[in-house]
Amino acid sequence: MKEVLKRAGYRVTRQRLVIFEALRGTTSHPTAEEIYNMVKSRLPNISLGTVYRTLELFERLGVLQRLTFEGSPSRFDGNPKPHYHAICLGCGRVLDADEPVPEDIGRRFSEETGFEIVGYKLEFYGYCKECASKRRENENKG
Amino acid sequence: MKEVLKRAGYRVTRQRLVIFEALRGTTSHPTAEEIYNMVKSRLPNISLGTVYRTLELFERLGVLQRLTFEGSPSRFDGNPKPHYHAICLGCGRVLDADEPVPEDIGRRFSEETGFEIVGYKLEFYGYCKECASKRRENENKG
DNA sequence: CCCGTTAATAGTAATGGTTTTCATTTCCAA
DNA sequence: TTGGAAATGAAAACCATTACTATTAACGGG
Secondary structure, three states: OHHHHHHOOOOOOHHHHHHHHHHHOOOOOOEHHHHHHHHOOOOOOOOHHHHHHHHHHHHHHOOOEEEOOOOOOOEEEOOOOOOEEEEEOOOOOEEEEOOOOOOOOOHHHHHHHOOEEEEEEEEEEEEOHHHHHHHHHHHHHO | OHHHHHHOOOOOOHHHHHHHHHHHOOOOOOEHHHHHHHHOOOOOOOOHHHHHHHHHHHHHHOOOEEEOOOOOOOEEEOOOOOOEEEEEOOOOOEEEEOOOOOOOOOHHHHHHHOOEEEEEEEEEEEEOHHHHHHHHHHHHHO
């Protein structure tokens, strides 16, 4: 991380290092505010603005992915490698889906329309194991 | 549309009908504000709040899709059938990709994790024909 | 090691899309 | 036709995020 910052011409600050560690230490795709709460014990004076600015920087440096979902604040994924996500409509959890995606998924569209694809995003919506079984219980009752 | 509203127990209002027609009459995935401007000639007193309320209702009734992108307001797609979208990083346009959706795309993830998939979202990011050729021109110059 | 400069931060105000509130209007079943 | 509930218009509130500004801290050159 230090090297990434230096190479890109940015200063190495305590805030940046701690936020980076917090991100790498979780797979829960936290929001900016959750990250703010995670680092407050080590950085009691940090401001939410700094968290946002740092996350925005990390996004530009390619060390994280920002996930945007309807009706909820952005979430941040410390794993910058392309992978897919599954969003639970019950509890709101965001899971990683380490699925391979068909190589040629956009090829035909690209050929037909001239649209030059540089990346894509795939999200599953549904219910995680826990929420799915809760729903089945409720169905049996009601 | 009238029937859809009645069946679901909602009243048939002029605002709802006009907003619905506006949505069906375009493939441009307008924002709430754009829809507001589209209907103002026929409903001079309509308020933006009503547009938002109506779009939210239509989403719940399954007659439209809401598209959420990072850093820009929600867009609304009058075609509720599952299809993909391609977002141009140059001009911001959102195109429909009428690609067949691979049937088993999430099956393995579902089987491995117990996650019950009810829908998914696939978005291509890149450059539309026009923006792609503009970029090539600029490359040749610079 | 200690400056000076300048980027980064903390604290806070501002922004902008969206939702809520509430008084008024409109729908529609009886 | 009318009473009561639902929907609307207008404006305020909300909330995630960004911008502003004075202060602090990183770090290259002495």
